[in-house]
Amino acid sequence: MQTDTGKKTRVAIVGASGYTGVELLRILKLHPAVEVTVVTSRQNSGTRVEELFPSLHGYSHLKFTAPDMDEICREADVVFTAVPHQTAMAVVPGFLEAGLKVIDLSADFRIREQAVYEKWYQEHSAPQLLNEAVYGLPEIYGEQVASARLLANPGCYPTSTILPLAPLLKAGAVKPENIIVDSKSGTSGAGRGASVATLFCEVNEGFKAYKVGDHRHTPEIEQELSAAAGTDIKINFTPHLVPMNRGILSTIYCKLSDSDATTANIHNILYEFYANAPFVRVLPEGTFPNVSSVRGSNYCDIGAKADRRTGTLILVSVIDNLVKGASGQAVQNMNIMCGLEETLSLEAGALFP
Numbered sequence: 001m002q003t004d005t006g007k008k009t010r011v012a013i014v015g016a017s018g019y020t021g022v023e024l025l026r027i028l029k030l031h032p033a034v035e036v037t038v039v040t041s042r043q044n045s046g047t048r049v050e051e052l053f054p055s056l057h058g059y060s061h062l063k064f065t066a067p068d069m070d071e072i073c074r075e076a077d078v079v080f081t082a083v084p085h086q087t088a089m090a091v092v093p094g095f096l097e098a099g100l101k102v103i104d105l106s107a108d109f110r111i112r113e114q115a116v117y118e119k120w121y122q123e124h125s126a127p128q129l130l131n132e133a134v135y136g137l138p139e140i141y142g143e144q145v146a147s148a149r150l151l152a153n154p155g156c157y158p159t160s161t162i163l164p165l166a167p168l169l170k171a172g173a174v175k176p177e178n179i180i181v182d183s184k185s186g187t188s189g190a191g192r193g194a195s196v197a198t199l200f201c202e203v204n205e206g207f208k209a210y211k212v213g214d215h216r217h218t219p220e221i222e223q224e225l226s227a228a229a230g231t232d233i234k235i236n237f238t239p240h241l242v243p244m245n246r247g248i249l250s251t252i253y254c255k256l257s258d259s260d261a262t263t264a265n266i267h268n269i270l271y272e273f274y275a276n277a278p279f280v281r282v283l284p285e286g287t288f289p290n291v292s293s294v295r296g297s298n299y300c301d302i303g304a305k306a307d308r309r310t311g312t313l314i315l316v317s318v319i320d321n322l323v324k325g326a327s328g329q330a331v332q333n334m335n336i337m338c339g340l341e342e343t344l345s346l347e348a349g350a351l352f353p
Contacts, residue, residue: 008033008034009033009034009035009077009078009334009340010035010037010075010076010077010078011028011034011035011037011076011077011078011079011080011334012036012038012039012072012075012076012078012079012080013025013036013038013040013079013080013082014040014067014072014079014080014081014082014083014091015040015041015081015083015084015087016039016040016041016049016064016082017039017041017043017044017052017053017064018082019188019326020082020105020322020326020327020330021039021041021080021082021327022053022056023322023323023326023328024082024327024330024331025039025049025053025059026056026327027323027327027328027331027345027346028331028345029058029059030345031331031344031345032344032345033338033340033344034334036059036062037075037076038065038071038072038075038076039062039063039064039065040064040066040067040068040072041064041065041066042066042067044064045064045065045066046063046064046065047063047064048060048062048063048064049062049063049064052064067091069091069094069095069098072100073094073095073098073099073100076100077101078100078101078102078103078334078337078338079095079100079101079102079103080104080105080330080334081095081102081103081104081105081106082105082106082327083105084106085106085107085108085121085122086106086108086121086122087106088105088106088108088109089108089109089124089125089129090125092104092108092109092126092150093126093129096129096149096150101148101149101150101151101337101338102149102150102151103136103151103153103330103333103334103337104133104150104152104153105153105326105327105330107121107155107216107220108121108124108126108152109129109130109133109150109152110133110135110152110154110155110158110220110223111130111219111223112130112131112223114127114130116219116223117130117219119219120216120218120219121216129150132149132150133148133150133151133152134151134152135152135154135224136148136151136152136153136154136329136330136333137154137159137162137163137329138329138333138342139274139277139279139280140162140166140224140228145333145336145337146336146337146339148337151330151333151334153326153329153330153333154220154325154329155217155220155325156185156189156217156248156319156321156322156325156326157181157183157185157217157221157237157239157248157250157325158217158221158224159300159324159329160183160248160249160250160300160317160318160319160325161181161183161221161225161235161237161250161252161317162221162224162225162228163280163300163302163317164252164270164302164315164316164317165179165225165228165252165254165315166224166225166228167228167269167270167273167274168254168266168269168270168313168315169225169228169229169233170229170273171273173256173257173258173261173266173269173313174254174255174256174313175255175256176225176229176231176233177255178236178254178255179225179233179235179236179253179254180235180236180252180253180254181221181235181236181237181238181250181251181252182238182240182250182251182252182253183237183239183240183248183249183250184239184240184241184242184248184249185239185240185242185247185248185321186244186245186246186247186248186291186321187203187241187243187244187245188245188246188321188322189248189321189325190241197241203241203243204243205243206241206243207241207242207243208240208241209238210239210240210241211239212238213236213237213238215238215239217237217239218235221235221237222235246291246295246296246320246321246322247292247294247295247318247319247321248291248318248319248320248321248325249289249291249316249317249318250315250316250317251314251315251316252314252315252317253312253314254312254313254315255311255312255313256306256311256312256313259308259311260308261306261308261313262306262308263285263286263304263305263306264285265306266304266306266313267282267285267304270304278342278343278347279298279299279324279332279343279346280300280302281299281300281302282302282304283301283302283303285304287303288303288305288316289301289303289316289317289318290318291318291320292350292352293350294318294319294323294324294350295320295351295352296320296323296348296350296351297320297324297328297348297349297350297351298320298323298324298328298329298331298332298346299319299324300317300318300319300324301317301319302315302316302317303315303316303317304316320350328346331344331345331346
């Protein structure tokens with residue numbers, strides 16, 4: 001949406017003072033085709049962005065404001081809704097009616113079936129938009145993303161699970177039954193709000209499972225894996241909290257359809273599927289990913305091992321939960337929706353050390 005005259009796409013971030021909002025500001029700071037025009041935060045209204053977040057140097061002209069539908073619709077072409085579940089569904093219809101493109105980082109439009117959403121979350125006030133919303137995994141739904149006006153940005157755990165599994169389910173290389181997903185996440189995945197569970201003394205030196213068999217990302221993962229496999233899939237999903245700021249590592253166990261399949265066979269399927277995907281890296285055989293290799297970046301790294309002794313395929317994937325698992329993927333989707341180069345402002349490598 002950048003014209004020949006150099007006019008930039010105007011972007012609003014609703015809920016800009018949370019971790020995903022701040023990450024959007026960081027990524028968009030050097031975006032050559034974007035101008036951030038509105039950032040909202042009820043709690044920090046009137047405060048300069050730089051004052052609240054000194055790391056965001058260069059936003060001296062920008063202040064947080066209370067959410068104002070008229071102002072946002074007047075000053076923006078694209079809006080990111082980085083707000084809690086249920087809050088998004090209350091404002092998204094108004095943005096769409098005003099002609100804005102919307103990228104929602106909550107779960108409000110990820111689940112296609114209203115009854116499933118309401119079982120795991122709460123009552124949905126805009127169910128008429130569920131079928132229109134495009135699920136924003138560009139590596140799988142790129143064509144739909146390009147023509148979308150409402151984009152449901154995927155969750156972090158689902159991103160780390162769907163990317164390694166979907167190509168293999170599509171190819172029939174693994175069985176759709178008895179899939180086990182064991183994921184570990186840094187504490188930023190819980191958000192920036194104060195919580196005893198994420199205090200330093202509660203998390204440091206600890207490592208625990210939580211929401212065992214009852215995590216809200218389960219139906220999102222099952223929805224997308226079922227679509228890939230062409231059959232109904234139920235998974236065993238267990239998330240864990242580890243004492244680090246960023247990152248998700250998911251270890252996935254599934255049965256090989258052909259017990260004689262080799263790791264090389266699996267790699268070939270993944271390599272072919274992601275040949276033109278700039279942010280998915282399939283690691284060489286015998287190599288497995290580390291969250292430190294993607295921290296601060298929009299990459300997903302995938303490793304695989306076919307254990308022919310047990311007929312099991314073991315997949316390991318890593319992402320930064322705030323980037324490829326949230327804000328980076330949102331910008332990747334925005335680029336595609338606006339007809340821009342998919343990789344704009346996202347090609348930075350991981351932070352090291």
